[in-house]
Amino acid sequence: MWKDFPLFPEAASTSARDVDLLYFFIVAINVIFTIGVFAVAVYFAIKYRRKNEHEIPPQPGHSTLFEVVSSAVPTVIVMIIFGWGTWLFYVNYIPPKGAMDIFVVGKQWMWKLQHPEGHREINELHIPVGQTVKLTMTTEDVLHSFYVPAFRTKKDVVPGHYTTLWFTPNKVGKYHLFCAEYCGTQHSGMIGWVHVMEPADYEAWLQGTVRGETMSQAGERLFGRLGCNTCHKADNSGRCPTLENVFNEPVRLANGQTVTADEAYLRESILKPTAKVVAGYQNQEMPSFQGQVSEDNVLQLVAYIKSLKKQPEVKK
Amino acid sequence: MSATLTTPPVSTQPPAEHRPTYLNITKTIGSWLLTLDHKRICLLYLLSIALFFSIGGFAAMLVRLELLTPAGDFLTADGYNKAFTLHGIMMVFFFLIPSIPATMGNFLVPIMVGAKDVAFPRLNLMSWYVFMFGSVLAITSVLLGGVDTGWTFYTPYSSTYSNSAVTFAALGAFVAGFSSILTGLNFMVTIHKMRAPGLTWFRLPLFMWAIYSTSVIQILGTPVVAITLVMVALERTLQFGFFDPKLGGDPILFQHLFWFYSHPAVYIMILPALGVISEVISAMSRRKVYGYTFVAMSSVAIAIISFIVWGHHMFTSGQSVYAGMVFSFLTFLVAIPSAIKVFNWLGTMYQGSISFATPMIYALGFLGLFAVGGLTGLFLAAMGTDLHMHDTYFVVAHFHYIMVGGAVMGFYAGLHYWWPKITGRAYPEFLGQVAGTLMFFGFNFTFFPQFLVGYLGMPRRYHAYPAEMQVFNILSSVGASILAIAYILPAIYLAWSFFYGKRVGDNPWEAKGLEWEIPSPPPTENFLKPVVVTEEPYTYTKEAH
Ligand SMILES: [Cu+2]
Ligand SMILES: [Cu+2]
Numbered sequence: 001m002w003k004d005f006p007l008f009p010e011a012a013s014t015s016a017r018d019v020d021l022l023y024f025f026i027v028a029i030n031v032i033f034t035i036g037v038f039a040v041a042v043y044f045a046i047k048y049r050r051k052n053e054h055e056i057p058p059q060p061g062h063s064t065l066f067e068v069v070s071s072a073v074p075t076v077i078v079m080i081i082f083g084w085g086t087w088l089f090y091v092n093y094i095p096p097k098g099a100m101d102i103f104v105v106g107k108q109w110m111w112k113l114q115h116p117e118g119h120r121e122i123n124e125l126h127i128p129v130g131q132t133v134k135l136t137m138t139t140e141d142v143l144h145s146f147y148v149p150a151f152r153t154k155k156d157v158v159p160g161h162y163t164t165l166w167f168t169p170n171k172v173g174k175y176h177l178f179c180a181e182y183c184g185t186q187h188s189g190m191i192g193w194v195h196v197m198e199p200a201d202y203e204a205w206l207q208g209t210v211r212g213e214t215m216s217q218a219g220e221r222l223f224g225r226l227g228c229n230t231c232h233k234a235d236n237s238g239r240c241p242t243l244e245n246v247f248n249e250p251v252r253l254a255n256g257q258t259v260t261a262d263e264a265y266l267r268e269s270i271l272k273p274t275a276k277v278v279a280g281y282q283n284q285e286m287p288s289f290q291g292q293v294s295e296d297n298v299l300q301l302v303a304y305i306k307s308l309k310k311q312p313e314v315k316k
Numbered sequence: 317m318s319a320t321l322t323t324p325p326v327s328t329q330p331p332a333e334h335r336p337t338y339l340n341i342t343k344t345i346g347s348w349l350l351t352l353d354h355k356r357i358c359l360l361y362l363l364s365i366a367l368f369f370s371i372g373g374f375a376a377m378l379v380r381l382e383l384l385t386p387a388g389d390f391l392t393a394d395g396y397n398k399a400f401t402l403h404g405i406m407m408v409f410f411f412l413i414p415s416i417p418a419t420m421g422n423f424l425v426p427i428m429v430g431a432k433d434v435a436f437p438r439l440n441l442m443s444w445y446v447f448m449f450g451s452v453l454a455i456t457s458v459l460l461g462g463v464d465t466g467w468t469f470y471t472p473y474s475s476t477y478s479n480s481a482v483t484f485a486a487l488g489a490f491v492a493g494f495s496s497i498l499t500g501l502n503f504m505v506t507i508h509k510m511r512a513p514g515l516t517w518f519r520l521p522l523f524m525w526a527i528y529s530t531s532v533i534q535i536l537g538t539p540v541v542a543i544t545l546v547m548v549a550l551e552r553t554l555q556f557g558f559f560d561p562k563l564g565g566d567p568i569l570f571q572h573l574f575w576f577y578s579h580p581a582v583y584i585m586i587l588p589a590l591g592v593i594s595e596v597i598s599a600m601s602r603r604k605v606y607g608y609t610f611v612a613m614s615s616v617a618i619a620i621i622s623f624i625v626w627g628h629h630m631f632t633s634g635q636s637v638y639a640g641m642v643f644s645f646l647t648f649l650v651a652i653p654s655a656i657k658v659f660n661w662l663g664t665m666y667q668g669s670i671s672f673a674t675p676m677i678y679a680l681g682f683l684g685l686f687a688v689g690g691l692t693g694l695f696l697a698a699m700g701t702d703l704h705m706h707d708t709y710f711v712v713a714h715f716h717y718i719m720v721g722g723a724v725m726g727f728y729a730g731l732h733y734w735w736p737k738i739t740g741r742a743y744p745e746f747l748g749q750v751a752g753t754l755m756f757f758g759f760n761f762t763f764f765p766q767f768l769v770g771y772l773g774m775p776r777r778y779h780a781y782p783a784e785m786q787v788f789n790i791l792s793s794v795g796a797s798i799l800a801i802a803y804i805l806p807a808i809y810l811a812w813s814f815f816y817g818k819r820v821g822d823n824p825w826e827a828k829g830l831e832w833e834i835p836s837p838p839p840t841e842n843f844l845k846p847v848v849v850t851e852e853p854y855t856y857t858k859e860a861h
Contacts, residue, residue: 005787009773019704026701030691037658038684044665045680049672050603053825056856057669060606066663067610074655078648078694085698086641092703093637106479129530142473143567145632145707149773152704156633158568159472160561163634176782180707180775182466184473184618185393226800229392290562 010198012171013151015092020152022084029077036168049053072134092153096166099134100127103215103299106144106157109186111177112296118214119206123192127169128202134166137264148194154180162264165315169196187278209269219304222297226289238284241278247309266302337740337837352437353840358423358738360444365411365419366807368451374404374444375399379684388780396779397464398480404467410451410488412723413496413581416588417503417534418447420730421527423738424770425503427831428521428836430512430847435505439498447495454488456639457481466777470568471559471653475551483552486545493542496584498536503527510692512830514849518612519852521599521829522605525612526591533580533587536623541577542569568633575626583622585719587615589726593679597661600676601668604854607660614653621650631702640699647697654690658683673747673825678729681756685721689714692767710770712761721759728752728806736824737808740837741817747809755802755806761795828854 011017041229048057103123105112112123137146146165147154150173155165179190197205204307212218223229246261254277255298259265268275270293273286293301333340335849338355348356378399391399422440426433434440457463460481463476474482507520507528548570550556557563561569605611627635627643661683670676675730692714695701705711732752735743769788774781781789823832830849834842 006772006784007768008771015595019701022698022701023695026694026698029694030688033691034684034687037662037687041680042660042661044668045670045676048665048668048670050602050669055602055669057602058667059604059856060663060666062607066391066659067607070659071652072530078651080422081694081698082645082648084833085700085702086644088698088700089631089640089703090637093699109545142477143470146706147773147775149704150505154632154703154706158634160566161568161634176773178773178775182470182473184464184477185397187397188388188393188775222780267387 009149009152010171010173010175011150011152012169012173013148013153014168014170015088016150016152018088022081022088025084026081029081042304047212073285092166093119095164096132096168099132099166099297102127102133102135103303104137104146104157105283105295105299106139106141106146106179106183106190108141108184109190109308111144111146111192112180112298114299116213116215117206118218120212120301123177124197125192126197126202126205127173128199129169129196130199132166132168134164136299137163137165138158138267138299140295142183144179144183147178147179147180148175150175150194156181162267169194172196177286215300215303216307217304219300219302219307221260222293222301223304226293228301231286240284241281243305244308247306251276252278254279254282263302263306266305267298270298270301317678318444322431325780327560331557332414335835336698336839337835338840339740339837341840348822350441352433352441354422354426354433354437354440355446355738355838355840357440358419361418361422361447363416364444364448365414366450368406369803371455372403372411373800375403375406376796377800378634379403380796382779383781383789384666384793386781386783386786386789387537391779393779394464397466398462400777401463401466401485401582404456405454405485405489405738406464407719408467408581408585409492410447410454412585412719414447414499415585415723415727416592416730417527417530418495418499420592420734421499421503421530421588424523424831425506425527426510427512427842428524428829429507430515430830430843431506431510432769432841432843434502435510436502440502443495443498443502444448447492448500450488450492450495451491452488453484453491457484457488460484468574469545469548469570471548471567472561472565473560475548475570476560476562483549486549490542490545490549493538493545496534497538497722499702500531500538502835511675512847512849514727515847518609519849519851519853520612522594522608522611522615522748523588523591525585525615526594529615530584530587532619533584537577537580537584540573541581544577547573568630568635571630571633572626575629576623579626579629580622582715582718583618585723586726586817587618589682589723590615591605591728592733593682594664595656595829596675596679596733597664598735598854599825599829600671600679601665602826602856603664604852604856605660606663606666608853610656611660614656617653617702618650618683621646621653624648628697628702631699632706644697644699648694649655651690651694651697658687658690671825672749673732674745674752675729675733677749677752677824678725678732678755681752682722682725682729684756685717687726689717689721704773705770707776709766709774709776712776713766713770716766718765719822722798725755725759728755731806731810733825734772735813737818737831737836737838739814739817740815740819741833742820742824743806743817744809747805751802751805751809754798754805758795758798758800758802762792762799763795765789765791778851828856 028039050192099117103114111123112234113125139157144157145154151167155163173196175194177194210269250258252258271290338353382396464480465478539642547558551558559564559565559567594605625647628647631640671760765788768784774785822836
């Protein structure tokens with residue numbers, strides 16, 4: 001019977017159980033107070049029911065103790081929940097080390113996923129168990145939200161932004177992937193599966209599926225095809241900043257600010273070059289590639305620029 | 317008594333059919349449509365919102381029928397999306413927001429402050445026309461094929477991608493917003509300026525504190541959403557780039573602007589109901605409201621804090637984690653004044669003389685449902701659990717517990733409580749108790765399963781869903797049909813009793829308050845002699861009888 005009446009989605013990530021634990025705690029608070037309030041109300045209603053039509057009952061006085069207790073108790077309880085809930089969120093907020101990157105593009109109404117090695121999937125994601133996975137996500141059109149109930153987490157996918165989400169699956173299986181943010185006609189069709197596999201199976205899957213070029217190879221090809229390399233040269237000889245070694249480095253802007261060249265910055269530099277101009281290049285124009293490259297392609301260009309990052313030992 | 321007697325004792329009142337009342341003084345349709353009497357305007361609103369509630373309810377039935385089966389087989393995907401959007405827009409903008417303030421607020425604000433009418437009677441009538449004009453725009457959008465954005469109008473879907481009649485619906489909500497602003501303004505001025513001599517702030521009934529706090533939100537919040545909806549319309553029609561990144565905008569900006577109003581709007585819907593419940597519980601228990609000042613101040617506190625919690629709708633939007641923390645913290649703070657109210661209501665009932673008349677049945681149901689609604693908010697205010705539950709059926713269940721379990725139950729409680737005053741007639745008591753009980757059970761039947769399916773991960777606004785989630789949806793749909801009966805029943809017997817109900821005296825509940833000292837139904841000028849208030853509200857004393 002419980003099969004037809006499931007109360008919990010499967011718990012398949014390292015944080016799923018933590019979320020459930022807080023859930024149980026708040027459920028307990030809910031049960032105690034709901035039953036408490038309702039039972040007291042009904043009990044009073046019956047015990048003090050009107051016995052004759054014109055009766056006037058004794059009137060309340062004032063009890064400071066009652067007011068203090070009735071404000072202090074809820075205050076203490078909600079602060080405990082606040083602390084716990086925030087802590088849970090925060091530990092899952094700190095970016096993981098050694099995560100496997102996956103790039104996600106939402107599109108009415110499908111999920112397009114790319115592995116850095118070049119595998120592309122639609123509405124399915126294959127990942128190895130025990131491996132932290134970091135999703136970098138954006139969308140071609142409207143808002144979506146990447147939601148895997150078994151991992152107890154979701155993140156909105158926002159046009160014009162990169163959002164990130166990570167999780168560490170700890171149980172092999174096949175789990176629902178939902179779009180949780182309303183996105184139009186086929187919103188409820190924008191669903192799929194996350195396959196969490198044994199590492200060996202995952203390797204086999206990687207081998208067995210056709211893989212094209214890697215994301216950075218695809219990006220390199222685009223870099224040539226779109227003519228980026230006519231301006232951006234490796235040796236700084238072009239009229240433009242070199243893109244070697246920019247990723248994750250501070251960039252000084254023409255307006256005096258300094259920003260870190262993360263994925264979102266690189267994306268913006270390609271689509272809206274005038275938004276943040278590199279210091280010293282005020283007089284050089286970079287054309288906007290808005291509308292010419294899809295979000296998939298931008299992700300590949302970003303992957304390519306990231307791959308240009310020199311290893312520390314080759315420092316000049 | 318809470319005021320010096322302003323009218324002759326009940327026995328010397330001529331029966332209502334032989335004296336002029338606001339109902340019988342003129343009879344033409346024109347005299348109703350051009351009336352400046354706040355009591356008649358109350359009835360105009362009551363009829364209009366009953367209509368919009370029916371439209372919204374009909375859309376809800378379509379939604380529940382579709383969700384009986386996992387496959388999307390009853391409506392098309394677009395049809396489904398339009399049905400839940402219609403449901404949301406009608407219920408939020410055209411039923412819940414005006415519900416208690418525009419009807420009972422209109423009827424009672426002048427009476428409870430001891431005045432002849434609101435401060436600006438013409439403006440009051442105009443508010444109703446503005447509201448109706450907004451509803452015409454919204455209904456036009458339905459005739460043009462409907463809207464499929466959800467009542468939240470999230471961009472850039474609403475501003476660029478949707479092919480439906482978004483502009484009309486957004487303008488409808490925009491126009492209706494002005495009605496809300498004007499009504500709030502009118503009440504605020506009335507409460508400030510027209511209180512009878514001796515009626516100090518702390519002698520006001522708690523319903524007035526609730527309406528006052530609501531008015532503050534209406535005046536400060538509504539302009540923001542109004543402008544936001546205009547921005548959506550401008551982006552749609554003239555490609556102004558506010559929200560769509562392809563036009564240079566930012567969709568997150570919309571969410572901030574929208575929730576800056578729409579979170580406080582939740583309190584526009586629930587605060588008046590809290591005020592009604594304070595009145596009803598006090599009258600039905602014949603006790604002074606326990607902790608009057610705490611209850612009054614908690615309304616004000618809720619109104620203020622509600623303006624700074626909007627980010628709790630955006631924990632998953634990629635907003636900064638530190639902003640999220642602040643919003644989460646402030647959201648938890650709102651729980652405290654709400655809890656204080658509940659405890660003080662229980663304190664009011666303690667040792668009272670409690671009647672089981674219909675208003676009390678609704679008030680008891682309210683207590684249970686509001687408790688669940690408020691407490692389940694804790695899951696969503698906590699960021700750790702919200703990540704999982706956001707945008708699932710859990711949220712749907714939570715806000716229906718507040719907005720239907722709370723606000724609508726409060727609406728019915730107040731409607732039955734003041735019905736004898738409004739109409740001068742009694743509704744059928746037994747049917748009232750049956751409907752109230754049915755509403756409580758039907759409501760739980762409908763919405764409790766949605767908490768469960770929400771935790772299981774069913775996203776909201778899904779036309780089709782995985783088969784393992786069906787059992788909850790069947791329960792919910794069956795419950796909804798019980799709930800429908802519980803809503804239709806009062807509509808029928810109240811309408812009947814308006815014309816044929818038994819005549820009642822001035823104070824059938826033997827309750828305290830200025831409204832119970834004037835005839836039922838009241839004369840146009842409310843009070844036949846000037847009012848002077850000499851006592852605290854809810855002064856039930858043994859000597860009184
Ligand atoms: Cu979607
Ligand atoms: Cu909110």
